[in-house]
Amino acid sequence: MEYSYPFSIDWSKNEIVDVIAFFQTIEKAYEKGVKREEVLLKYRRFKEIVPSMAEEKTIFREFEEESGYISYDIVKQTKTSPDGTIIKGINKHGR
Incomplete structure (x- = not known):
């Protein structure tokens, strides 16, 4: 991907890595689909940091401005889907 991930200079190196992992899971949801449980795990860690x-x-x-991926849509879909569901983004904003 040819864009940068958002982060805070106040975060530790591990927190930055974990936030990037969350956003990579969002990308994966749009590109291939990802298990609901994986999204939940990464989102819970993201919420510990943010x-x-x-x-x-x-x-x-x-x-979203950098990548075109809408994180909110994936998180919302994850929260309303049953266990075992494959979460897949429908479309990217502006792409």
């Missing part, structure tokens, strides 16, 4: 809903929205928006 507990604020306002900050989450800002980071999601930054990622």
